[in-house]
Amino acid sequence: MSTKSLPDLIPDAKLKLPREAERTIAGGLTVIAIRRPAVPLVELRLRVPFGKTPLPRATLLSQALFTGTGTMTSVDIAAELQTVGGGLSAGLDPDKLLISGNSLASGLDRMLEILAAVLTDPAYPNDEVGTERDRLIDHIQVAQSQPAHLARTALLKRVYGKHPYAIQTPEPEQVRAVRPAQLRALHADRVRPEGAVLVLVGDINPEKAIDAAEKALGSWTGPAKDGRIPPAPPLEPGPLLLVDRPGSVQSSLRMALPALERTDPDYAALQLANLVFGGYFSSRWVENIREDKGYTYGPHTGIEHFAAGSTLMVAAEVATEVTGPSLLETLYELGRIASLPPGEEELEQARRYALGTLRLGMSTQAGLAGLASMYAGFGLRLDHLREYTAALSSATREQVAEVASRFLAPAKAVTVVLGDAEKVQGPLSALTAVERGAE
């Protein structure tokens, strides 16, 4: 057997940001346009602050946004968008309504016109809203049969208590009660350009793209309501919450840990600690419970940022019979990262992963659009990447150890397990106090 040695890496070139322009157009909308001409397309993201909206109405609004305007039916909207290779869709989270789409670059003007009609002249026709309402109800019902959804729902309630983030999916009967007139009123009240940010990325001239946005969307006006959500409460660790799912062949293990917001000076160090612990495949936790023990397929951790607070989420689906041992190893790995500094080499590996995947994320129109829109939601621009990469590059073992001790300590975790309670309660109780959730 010949022995061959691993080739060295050529160091990354200096971070290069794409050409972009930004302007607040007539009507109050902020538009950011970024040039990446690699393929003849344009990506669109429009985020509209949507905090403090009633959840059932806001959810149905996001589902029914493209059902019609004063002059177009839902079929017209879809057909007209397709004509320029386009498509638009909307989604909701507790902070925002997000409209996403793309089209052939030559279709940008037309896509913006259609978007403007949807924003400024929405009809919410009774029939179409009725259809979307029934579909949404069915969709929620299907979601409620999925273990990942049920586990997340239980965790959010446990983490956020009475805070608005505690419930992020409405109940079917709440959606059933929403009337089209309420959507029209909510739209008039909250789908407004002030505080909203439109991001366009693609084979475009940034200045001209903003001109096109102004031409189409300049007549979209109106003041923003105060949608600011109060800060999320601190985590309150307590007994492990066990939610019964009889007959489940796997247990959904979820943990929430405290975290820092993106702009915190220690954020890069926390992200590195997260990676060393469980945030990528070559982390201690994944190598342990998957590659060594075979307990699970796709365990993952990540820092989830909302406008009113950030949380480090830990998630794994593990075989029912190894639910106890999986918790044991998870507590062990959290305890280890919180108590001992990371090794030199494993920190370098995590650092390179963080820096490299940022570049991969910036290498497509869709990646840039997502990144720019997400940053804009936190008042940041793409140039924040310079600051962030510098912080990732310079974080020391001591800094990483220090934030890990503050944020990754198992004593700070809120833990939820969804699984066959009859089979897993005993093994879990051997490791920690367990309380049963309401069923």
Added chain:
Amino acid sequence: MARRIKIPATKYPVERFTLDNGLRVVLTPDRSAPVVGVAVVYDVGIRSEPEGRTGFAHLFEHLMFQGSENLEKLAHFRHVQGAGGTFNGSTHLDYTDYFEALPAGALERALFLEADRMRGPRLTEENLLNQIDVVKEEIRVNVMNRPYGGFPWLKLPPVMFRTFANAHDGYGSFGDLDSATVDDAQNFFDRYYACGNATLAVAGDFDVATATEMIRRHFGDVPARPAPERPDFDEPDLDGERRDTYTDRLAPLPGVASAWRVPDPISSFQDYLPFVVLAEVLTDGDASRLVERLVQRDRTVTSIGGYIGFMGDEFQVRNPTALLLQAHMPPGGDAEKVLRTVDEELDRLAADGLRPGELERTQARIATHLLRDTDAVLGRALPMAVLELQRGRPEMLNELPKLVGEVTEAQIVAAAATLRPERRATVEVLPGATA
């Protein structure tokens, strides 16, 4: 009304060569972002699994990550991610792919890693048992512990096909997985993982001469082994409608999926391509035929999708394959009624043709989807590696939007006319959960 937008094309350069050991190489440089994608594809997939070894192609894919000649277990993952990259692999009906996306400066490292496992993975009892456990968890997550698991990609082939190769469960039974041995794995590698049976594609920010030299250096000494003969997996078309129904104990609502055989995607590409467009005419967006009719007007389904290939890989699948329609229904939904309406709409399409602009707008949207995929380095490396493997024409990736744009109304109508009930295989899923 039917204003036609010009369908644009990409012009990614394509270089091809074959090493002395038979490895076919595709290089497609593009320096618009400082990243590279590396893909190695082997011409073996689920259809080649021996009887009694269902799920083996996929299990073996996992074993290719467990160390190789110069690499300990875990080393592959650590070297890719420690270079700032991401990795994965996937097992399809006709091929198995392995790939990395990385910062440009890590290209040589990725080539080294792929060459090392092409020379041979470290196949040990311990790694085999560990990965059998991991694969079982994968199957539990994706199939057993969720509603609609394996619907329809695992549920429809046994209804549609008669031969083991085409009909069996590609994820595998736990019994078959448990009985897999290290010898099986070695034999599978020896037979199918020959460099003559593989292609390598590199996309992104690199210099062609430098990359060529690196590839020769790292892959040049992989021992030459010829490709095994690939069986023809064809089987006769359906001679009558085939149906099956099963109850999903986790599903709250009913669903139905149907499939019809389509022409050979490779030898009859001209006849095959209209079916790709037809699937989108029927189901892409609110203005498509079946969404408008079934979702908006009749409200007999809550969602419907249409695509070709059981894994949705229409330009990377071989014969036999199918056009699929799958729908989820509201509570109490009637699959019979949905199928009758589908037939009615297909008849209408076959009899009356398309509406003005309907074909053009569908083609424009398909072009956007195709172009968008190619913006990512792996969106070029992976399909080009497969196009080279299956067709010897990686440059076809540049041509697809235009080829889609050349499909005519007459071809769509002719394609729709072949989707008859008596050529259809259908599987219905009944809700077993109390909603």
